[in-house]
Amino acid sequence: MRSCGGCLVALIGNLFFYTGLAVSLVIGLLYFRDLGDVTQMVLKVKRENMARFIRNEHRFLAVGLAAAVVMTLAHFAFGGGPFWLWLVSFLLIVFLYAFPYVWVHIGLRNQKNSAKYLSVSQALEWVSPSSPVLVIENNGVARAHPDAQIMRPHLAGNREGLDGENVIMTYCAMANLGIGYTPKIEGQDLDLQVLAQHGNNLILRDNRTGEPIQQIYGFRDRDATPSENGPACPVQPQLAMRPWPTFRMTMRGFQKAYPDGKVFINAPSENPILFLFDLAIETIFSSEISRQHRVNEPIIQNMNRAADKRLHNKTYVWGVDIDGDVVCWTDDFVIENGNIVNARVGTRDLVVAWDPRFESLGVWYNDTGAPVTGIDFFGVTPAGTLRRVENLRPGMFWHVWVEFFPNTDLNRIGAGSRDETAGSPAEAAQ
Numbered sequence: 001m002r003s004c005g006g007c008l009v010a011l012i013g014n015l016f017f018y019t020g021l022a023v024s025l026v027i028g029l030l031y032f033r034d035l036g037d038v039t040q041m042v043l044k045v046k047r048e049n050m051a052r053f054i055r056n057e058h059r060f061l062a063v064g065l066a067a068a069v070v071m072t073l074a075h076f077a078f079g080g081g082p083f084w085l086w087l088v089s090f091l092l093i094v095f096l097y098a099f100p101y102v103w104v105h106i107g108l109r110n111q112k113n114s115a116k117y118l119s120v121s122q123a124l125e126w127v128s129p130s131s132p133v134l135v136i137e138n139n140g141v142a143r144a145h146p147d148a149q150i151m152r153p154h155l156a157g158n159r160e161g162l163d164g165e166n167v168i169m170t171y172c173a174m175a176n177l178g179i180g181y182t183p184k185i186e187g188q189d190l191d192l193q194v195l196a197q198h199g200n201n202l203i204l205r206d207n208r209t210g211e212p213i214q215q216i217y218g219f220r221d222r223d224a225t226p227s228e229n230g231p232a233c234p235v236q237p238q239l240a241m242r243p244w245p246t247f248r249m250t251m252r253g254f255q256k257a258y259p260d261g262k263v264f265i266n267a268p269s270e271n272p273i274l275f276l277f278d279l280a281i282e283t284i285f286s287s288e289i290s291r292q293h294r295v296n297e298p299i300i301q302n303m304n305r306a307a308d309k310r311l312h313n314k315t316y317v318w319g320v321d322i323d324g325d326v327v328c329w330t331d332d333f334v335i336e337n338g339n340i341v342n343a344r345v346g347t348r349d350l351v352v353a354w355d356p357r358f359e360s361l362g363v364w365y366n367d368t369g370a371p372v373t374g375i376d377f378f379g380v381t382p383a384g385t386l387r388r389v390e391n392l393r394p395g396m397f398w399h400v401w402v403e404f405f406p407n408t409d410l411n412r413i414g415a416g417s418r419d420e421t422a423g424s425p426a427e428a429a430q
Contacts, residue, residue, distance in 0.1 A: 013078025020071030021081070021089050027064030028096030031057075035196055036100040040300045047198045047304075051221055054195050054203065055210045061097065068093050106274075107281045108194045110155035112168050112183070115264055117143060117158070120255050123263035129252035133263070134171065134178035134394070136244050138163040142261035144254045145169045145178060149266045151289065152282050154194045154202060156264045167244045168192065169264070170215050172202035173289045174300065176316065177396040180244030181218055190241070199403045200298050216393060216404050218243060233324065245388035248395040249360035257358050257377060292397075303403050310410055313399035318361055319408065320389050322346030326408040328401055331361050333411045342371040343412045350389065351375055363389045 033039050034053040053060060071089065074080035118126075126149070127133070133144040141163035150156050150171040157168035162180075171178045174197055183190040191207040202215040211220035217233075219240035225233050234240045254261060269275045292299045296313050307313060311330070319328035323346030334341050334354045341352040349366040355377040364379050364386035366372055372381050379386040393401065402408055 009078055010080070013074050013080030015080070016074035016078070017071050017080030017086075020067040020069075020074060021085075023067035024064045024071060024093050025089065025096070027060050027067070028093050031060065031064070031100050032096045035104055037103060037196065040197075040302050044302055045198070050196050050198055050203065051212045054205050054212045057195075061101075064093075064097065104195060106277070108152070108154060110192070110194055111153045111266070112155040112157045112192055113159055115153075115156040115158050116267060117262035118265050120259060120261060120263060123265055124251070124255075126265050127251050127263065129250065129255070131251045132248055132395075133251050133254055134169060134180075135247050135249060135254060135258075135261075136162055136167055136169060136180040137258070138165050138167070138244075140258075142254070142258035143169070143264065144251065144258075144261060145171065145264045146251065147171070147173070147176075147178075148286070149264055150178070151285050152278065153266055155192060155204075156266075162244075165244075169246075170202065170204070172197065172200075172215050173285065174200040174292060174298075175202070175216065175396050175400040176293070177201065177216060177393055177400065178246055178248075179215065179218070179393060180246045182242040182244060185220070185223075185241060186238055197300075198302050199304060200300060200302065200397070200400045201404065213241075214404070216396075216400070233321075243391045245390045246392065246394055247360055247362050247388065249358055253358035253360055298399060303399070305403055305406055307399060308402040308406070311398040313397065315398040316395045317398050317401050317410075318352070318363060318395060319393045319401050319405065320345055320350070320363060320391060321405065322348050322389075322391075326405045327410075327412045328398075328405075328408055329361075329363075329411050331395075334361060337413070340372065340375065341411075341413055342366065344415045345412070351386065361394070363392050365389060 031053060033043060034045055034050045039045065071086065075086045127146045131146050131148065133146045135142055135144050143162060145156055150169065151173045154171050155168055161167065166182055167180045168183050169178055169180050183192055193205050193207055194202065195205045196203045204213040204215060205211065206213060206220060209220065211222050213220050219234040223234045223239040269278055288299055293314060298313065315330060317328040317330055319326065325346040327343065327345045329341065329352050331354060334352055339354045339356070343350050343352065350363055351366045351372040352363050353375050354361045358377045360377060364375065366386060368381065368383040375381045375386065379388060
C-alpha cells in the first residue's frame, strides 16, 4: 500500500496536472479561435471575443504557458496524469499557441517604418501597367501602393515620411480598402500592428494602449460613440487618426500623373526561411482574395448585418462620411452622368469626378459656391483648385461599406436623401 505521504503527493500531482492542462488548453483554444484567422472559415467569431484577446494577448499567453509548465512539472516531478495524456496535450498546446502567434506576428509583420519605395521605372519590373494602386500625395510628392504588394504586410510607411509627413498606408484585402493615416491620436504616436479582421475589415492594435482599431473607422474601440448603427465616429474628433486623402488609379495612370513618384514594393526577404514562409502566405492570400473578388458571398462569413441588395456585394464603391451623413458612389454611375456628379453631404458641397486619362475617381470639397462642370485629375477647375476629401474610402467592396455604414445613401446627386430602398437601420441589421 502507498503511504499517506505518497497518496498526498499523487493527489497534489494530479490536481496541478489537470488544472494546468485545463487552463492551458482553454486559453489555447480561445487564442486559436479568436486570432487564428483560418478558424473564421468555419466559425463565426464574435468581435467582442476578438477584442478581448487583442487587448490581453500577452497576459493570456503568459497565464496559458505558465499553466502548461505547471502541468509538465506536475507530471514529471509528482507523477500527475498519464504520460500519453501529457504528450498529446503538450503537442496540442504547442500547435494552439504557435499557429496564431506565428501567423499574426511573423506572417502579418508590417512595414510601417521600413517600407521601400522604388522609382516608377524600377517598379514596373514588379507591377504591370494596368495594376490598381492606392495613392497618397503631399506637395507633389506621391507614393503608390499596388494591392498585390501591400496585401501581406497590410501597413507601409517609413521614417522619411510623405514629404516629411508621417503617413502610413493601411490596407485590407478582404475589404479592398486602402486608407492613409497619420498614426497619432491627441498628439501621441501610435504603435500599430495588424491583429485580425472582422466584418471583412482589418483590425489593428495600438500596442501602446492595447486597444483595437477598426481600419475603416480609424479610432480606438474605447473612444467610440455607441450607436444602433455601429460606432461610426469617435466621442471627439481628435480621438481618431487623421486620414490622408487616398485615391485609386492604375499604375500607368500614376506614371502619367507622377512620373517622379515612388512605388511601394514588398521585396522578397533575403532570409531563405522567411522567403519560403512569405511565399506560402502570399500564395494563400492571392488565391483567397482572388475568390473574394469573384464570388458574391464573402469568403469569410463574419458579417453582423444582412446583405444590402441595392448592389452586388462585390461592387466597388467610393464612400464618405461627413457630419454623420454617409454617401457612396459607384464608378459606373459617375461615368454614366458625364464623368462628374455634384452632391451635398452633411454641411459640405462635393464634386465626384472620373478622369479617363488617369483612370481614377476622385472626390473633392466644392467651395466655389456653384456646381462644378469641369475638373481635372488634380482638382483644378475654372474657379480654382479644390481639395480632396480626406476621409474617402476609395473603391472598396459594397458589402463591407454597408456593414460599417448601414445608413448609407447611394449615388446621390444634389442635396439628395437616403435611398428609399435602403430600409431602416434596424431592418439592415436583421
